[in-house]
Amino acid sequence: MTHASSNKWLSYVLLTLLGFVMIYPLIWLFVSSFKTNQDIFGSSKLFADTYVWNSYSLGWAGTGQYGFQQFFVNTLKLVLPTVVLTIVSSVIVAYGFSRFTFPLRTLLFSLMMATLMLPDATVMIPRYILFNKLGWLDTYLPFIVPSAFATSAFFIYMLIQFFRGLPRELDESATIDGCNSFMILIRVLLPLCKPALFSVGIFQFIWTWNDFFNSIIYISSVKKFTVSLGLRLSLDASSAVSWNQVLAMSVVSVVPCILLFFLAQKYFVEGISTTGLKG
Amino acid sequence: MTRKKRSFRYIGLIYVLPWILGLLIFQLYPFIASFYYSLTDYNMVNAPKFIGLDNYKQIFTNDPGFTQALKVTSIYVVLAVPVKLAFALFVAIVLSAKLKAINLFRTVYYLPSILGGSVAISVLWRFLFMKDGVVNSMLANVGIPSVDWLGNPDIALYTLGLLSVWQFGSSMVLFLAGIQQIPSDLYEAGSIDGASKTRMFFKITVPLLTPIVLFNLVMQMVNAFQEFTGAFVITSGGPMKSTYLYALKLYEEAFTFFKMGYASALSWVLFAIIMVVTGIIFKTSNRWVYYEDGGKTK
Structure with missing residues (x-):
């Protein structure tokens, strides 16, 4: 009984950890789209001190003609x-x-x-x-x-x-x-x-x-x-x-x-x- | 009545006609034509010039790019595919333990498979594994010296392989479906006979999953041999051609140099390789794949 439930508990921990590793790159991608260059590189933190809010509008407009x-x-x-x-x-x-x-x-x-x-x-x-x-x-x-x-x-x-x-x-x-x-x-x-x-x-x-x-x-x-x-x-x-x-x-x-x-x-x-x- | 019967005989053909035409125009014709082109010198400006087996001779005796591409691709396939499948199988087995949040986990693990082939994810991979990217910063936090994930020719291919393993979700969903289809009375019978859980796992679960292993193995292998986007967008085949996958070589010959004859020959060599590997897998499958019809497998 305790064996089975501890097994189950272990599975949950394992699966959650793995799920986090799997999904973290996508979370990082989203959060980093609001960061400055300095915070995108050379930092292990997910959240930054400063955020920029125009990356989407500028990116959407593009650099060239289209x-x-x-x-x-x-x-x-x-x-x-x-x-x-x-x-x-x-x-x-x-x-x-x-x-x-x-x-x-x-x-x-x-x-x-x-x-x-x-x-x-x-x-x-x-x-x-x-x-x-x-x-x-x-x-x-x-x-x-x-x-x-x-x-x-x-x-x-x-x-x-x-x-x-x-x-x-x-x-x-x-x-x-x-x-x-x-x-x-x-x-x-x-x-x-x-x-x-x-x-x-x-x-x-x-x-x-x-x-x-x-x-x-x-x-x-x-x-x-x-x-x-x-x-x-x-x-x-x-x-x-x-x-x-x-x-x-x-x-x-x-x-x-x-x-x-x-x-x-x-x-x-x-x-x-x-x-x-x-x- | 007979007349109606006769017209009835051909009605199915009318429904499948679009596919027959599609097969002839977009699959069978190109398949045969590519063999013909492979025997020619053709740059799309002048008419194809028949040169016999010269393209193949050139490929096998005098093309370092081919040798490199073949080497890199083989390593990629041999490493990425089994690791991905082993991982998929392992997670599927853990997930199948009737956990409450199974659907949530399945969704989370499957998501990378949906997005994995896109340019966006290749961009993401490039950022994550840059020299001063997040991965190295995280490693620095725990005191591990930084690794040049994409710049070191000995490592770059593995970084791309990791991208492939990250997309283990679709194979996992298949394994999971397979596990769920195993009739529960087999396990009940097993436990009545006093078999342990471990024993039942190896004697019931594993054998019944082998057909799915075979299927996943073949499909993933065929896909891995043709992998393109990651190597093209993240590393452009570099550094020092260490990620110069076969599809990149093919792309370069066909669409950068427009050597269509030569590229066709390359595509037939790839086809032959894939067929041989598939053949070997199927041949050996008699020994390790369990068929429910009771081993009518020679």
Whole structure:
């Protein structure tokens, strides 16, 4: 009895300490975005004696011609269509795989699972050459168009798993009521898989929002920069001027993801545990 | 009736058609094309010129950058992935002890995985581990001399590895889900048979988690081989190319020098390496992964 409860107590202490270590960098980032350069460097204290309050407004305005307002709008222009199209296309394809038998189904399904393992690095260059030929460089089309074709097997698989959990009797009774297969999807199944749709949307939002590699490859003009690119720009540009502005914009750039994470936590954990890849 | 049946046979195909097109255009075609480009000299201005295996010859015999990138990446993968998974498993096991605040802890540990790949976190890492950054200041408080976390070629790679380990949350959530799915009657049966807690841990929990270990191992390994953002933003591959990960080499050849043929060959070498490592993991998995269908695993 005492053994078990002391064990539990030890677990709590351990987990709290670890949690503190895990989260401390983020707290430091937030607090330091209000500090002066002297307090950011060479000090182990979390709180400083003097604070500056203009780091956010100055950082937001940026140093060059375009500020973070532009970068935020750009990122939304890229992320939102990508998220919506990913959800729509993945649902349709997952429905096809989970509810119908058709020629070559097994082969196609295995192919889809194989693409989960296909390293992006292998397809990156021909894609770039293709998009270049299409005149899509320096636009958001390389992000948006592929998402309309359900190119992420991760999401399809996640939704297939979810569809499999919904009883087929639902479809059958709807068929008897005269629904065709598309109406069954829209009217019967979609309302039931809202949690899974949320999961897909949230994951895709955060991954696309944080994406750096594709952004740096495809977007070249500052006017079209995403938040990731803008942040790197300010890191390079502000050579030792005011680091708090860089930190402030780092905070701002992760705020949408943190908000989404806390608001939709349930879906996150659900999503990652039903399929659970990546991260 | 028969007619309806026949049209029914193809209806599923219509639903998966978008994916089939996407596969052909954005995955299969690029996959094959990159092999073709790897046999050419192509700078995106002139037409690709077929040069056979010259790119591969160059990679393996006359490219110190490749050797360095391969070395650095191998160390990174071999260290970061197992440490991250061990950590994830350990925390998941502690967390699974039916603690009240489990959801809070899970959230806190998972948060870094959400943000980890972003430029903001790379910026943060750079500040934390600068020579006069917070980490060194804290160490100074307890009398440890400062470490040049990002400037010392012997250490910088480990500092990046730490960033990867910090993001153990997503693997942990998977382990946790796995632990929670283990039927409790197995433990009940175990305790009736008089098995100790430790024994049950090694005879029930661990074997039933091995499929998840396998899955995490493969996915994390594939991702780690392609790690880019941290090394690019925090250290730019330096100092002295000590964090020159494979993805940086690939990026440089393709998008700085526009040697598309050469970069394609590099990407195929990476693909081959990942496939071989995955193959080895799967081959050995027969010996250490427990399958519930009762070991129909050759």
